[in-house]
Amino acid sequence: MTMTLTEAGLTLADPSAYADEARLHQALSLLRRDEPVHWVEAAGYHPFWAVTRHADIMEIERDHAVFRNAPRPVLAKAETDERMERSRAEGTALRTLIHMDDPQHRVTRAIGADWFKPRAMRAMEQRVRELARQYVDRMSEYGGECDFTTQVATHYPLYVILSLLGLPESDFPRMLKLTQQLFGGTDKEFQRGGTTEDIMATLLDFFTYFHRLTAARRDTPTDDLASAIANARVDGELLSDYDAASYYVIIATAGHDTTSSTISGGLHALIEHPAELARLREDPALLPTAVEEMIRWVTPVKEFMRTAAADTRVNGVAVREGESVLLSYPSANRDEAVFTDPFRFDAGRDPNKHLAFGFGVHYCLGAALARMETRALFDELLPRLDSIELAGTPEWMSTTFVGGLKHLPIRYRLKD
Template identity: 65%
Template structure:
């Protein structure tokens, strides 16, 4: 860190950002973030086992950094991980094996790799897919009716609906869906006692090995026998006329198959909990389904499944007058940006008609979420099917959030309901 950083005394509130358990405690997390926005919006954090970073908690600063992608780079530290995990990931990449997804890349390579899958998420592709998504939404609401009057909405409904959508788009066989779900839980749940595979970075990296073994076989199959699915597009994708490297190809599958459903699961379950906890907004939306578009955006803002990304300064710069040296990293606190009092009117009020809603839950700029349109459509379809059939719903137990510093949300949402 720079000399200015070394002289700083760390704000105790900033420690929550380097504590996975804080993300399982909304009250604790948001109290700390509100303090930082008001008193220390560019906060120095040196809290092991993570390397130091600067926490960026204001919406305007997050947006400015996302826009300046030539100054603020994804490599070599795209997300918060322990120093040990960072070192292991670097060593693996240097050895030709490791994770290098779109979130790890910078332009111009990022732009070229992103283009390989982009057509599958453009408006025309979404229109073509909508009938199938609506059918699946009905299937899972029907399932909810069948297993009622109680269920764990996360494990029974919210995870399976988007999982089925994205893995069908990839062209994976349905018998493999459970395996993909388990690996996703283990990868994003490395800080959560219920989900993590092991306690060491090596044990957790074994999850990546399992992903790569599966997708390596899939790549070979799709190159030999291409089919009309996203998996074939990835397997046969070319950059500058050459097939993508093994690392880039396998990593592409991993990010689509995992983040492509897990983040949507978090937004769906977080959205339902918000409706349950705000019955007036539930009644408002049920009475006027034309609000579904704004309601979905509010659910996404409210839940913010991706908690952060990180960027590294390509040269000496500053934020709000605070000097940031070349090579230092910033933590973009999306959860905080989405509750910024200067951007959102009453940010802690859940409002299904909120407009405008300039949330940063999908990121911004060149790294804007590739699957944002699909996530929005899935949520719109599910809640449009569910709410008119829902006579009543209440909590049947305590909701549980996952411990994480990256992607997460509700892992259990027990509900009691009456459904037509």
Template identity: 65%
Template sequence: MSMPTVDDAANVLADPTAYADEPRLHAALTALRARRPVARVEAPGYQPFWAITRHADVLAVERTDRVFTNWPRPVLMTARSDEMQAAIGIRTLIHMDDPQHRVVRAIAADWFSPRAMKAMGERIDELARHYVDRMRDTGGECDFVREVAVNYPLYVIMSLLGVPESDFPLMLKLTQELVGSDDDELKRATPSDETASALLEMFAYFKDLTDSRRANPTEDLASSIANATVDGEPLSDIDTMSYYAIIATAGHDTTTSSISGGLRALVEHPGQLRRLRADPGLMPRATEEIIRWVTPVKAFMRTAARDTVVGDVTIPEGDSLLLSYVSANRDEDAFKDPFRFDIEREPNKHVAFGFGVHFCLGAGLARMEIGKFFDRLLPRLRSIELAGEPELTATTFVGGLKHLPIRFELD
């Protein structure tokens, strides 16, 4: 990888197209880790921020959540989008800090607990088998992302929420428009404000769902959110809608990216594929390596609550920091040979799920979905190869493959 200048490398972090060009992205991040691991970024159209690219520094910021807050800027967006989301008043879990975050997170925590995951295991295994069957039924050639990978985790998370199956296509459209707003293929056809428009449509849908669950509670996550109280008071409409939105998007697109990116990695590393097929007991470690390799959540933001130091750089109070998970997960100081896909990697202290109080609520569910899908696929897989060029989503937040053409034989 050729080394770009430090300034060019830093600006890559605010360029959605860079995340669709992995050689360019990783050349830039490698340069930053080596030469300026805490880098000031002043990209056109964005409020300035500090890019944090080393694994150790990302962990240090995550550990000190009272110094580095999620509010008011948890995600890198254009300055215009920052203003629009503030005007809408969206407040998801990723916008909140303790103690509010801890109380609101608890509303859904039981649904993602180890006990809940154990209870869901059989159903997720059935769904994994069903979608491997659907893959077989494509006739031996398909776009794995569009025909398989997007549907399996969508079905899991929407069923958990209690969304009717007839509305799954609408939810797929809205979640992809939200996380794909920087991608020319995935974003809305409207000329501007794609993210706000998709978000408002999703909010309108979940407002109707909330009214229904408050009138007639059912045994699903939507009812738990709709009827939750904090300090004896129900959640506000905006907090309720925001809760649904983060569950729907985070529970779907990230797992889709991990499964499709994991399959691509196994196809491109046939020795690793043979090793995993020969020893299915490696699946837990392989799952962690897939998640590290793909890193579907590319970054989160934090804001300094006071003057403080990261690395050897003083961050003034009020300044924003971008925690580059995709960089931290390829840090040479944290991982041996980080650009090698290794299903037996151990230890594997990746930060793809974050760290500390904001560790991903649905991490256990994502791990289960990934592991069970490959548990069902690999014993039936006789052959597999790429049938075209994989294509990645343009993004600065959540993303992965949007197309993965493959040719295969399944029993």
């Protein structure tokens, strides 16, 4: 089916396109080839420039003085943008690291940075591997068939990140549901409802929960990341309740949903590419590069937005002050100018200059943890895997921001 450039641009604002990878990549390939900086006017959204080439996205990510996160860090309906702007004016808005620019971003990011540095990751590795083993053991208990996404991939990284925060296990189901409602706000299976009010209600539930957590950790500090956030000071002042809650939200949601998407999508890629699965099982030393390829292949974060603080140009196209650009990471990670045979899953791809974690000052805080969790799960699963195949049709989440497979039915045999 022939697609016009206008239709290709509109797919970026269509949540259903991200649940149809063939359609999505047809659109992105067309834009990369014919109009890599493309003006999009989608009904219900403020217009934006769609940026689809790897080099252009890198250029924008490097120039964080001109291309700012505020006031529009992610693609949202115009009504939601305006509601968030009113909340910002009232001091009651979600204000995570992705909403911030330097210098505020730098000092706020530092609050949690030590918890994700190599030394901290080494301290966590044994626990992560124990959890990976437990979840592969659960696969044995499921009798050779399960929905890998909902029964394994979703819960394993959730357990890791919420344990790091120090939340009680009894609250994990609530955090999972709220995360699905937040990132799945445009997916009929997960959304609380389809309106801006429903999205704001989900945020309010997050804030209510984390306000209580902040008060508890300030009253009785503990040795966990939640306590570090609650008691952190910027310029001598404690974070406001909304800023503290915003910090928890980004850690608790992005810290598990992106990794679960990578793990599910990575396993699906291995099932769909049995030669790569066999190659990886024969040479386990390839696992680090295979994990990077899974991350590139899935690209759980679909986009971030930047707004020009001055008149500038991107790939020769004039971008005016106040205009927004959408950075399409799935497109960058299939860019033919950077990746040889980009639509081939290659467990040994090296180099692999994917942008799934972003680039520059906003590079993903939890990238090392995501890599470690993914590697630990496949380190445990692959040696025990005797056979595996699809047991039904995989389903992807409808989204324009964060997502991946929401169902991956598999049939398998594990070695004792």
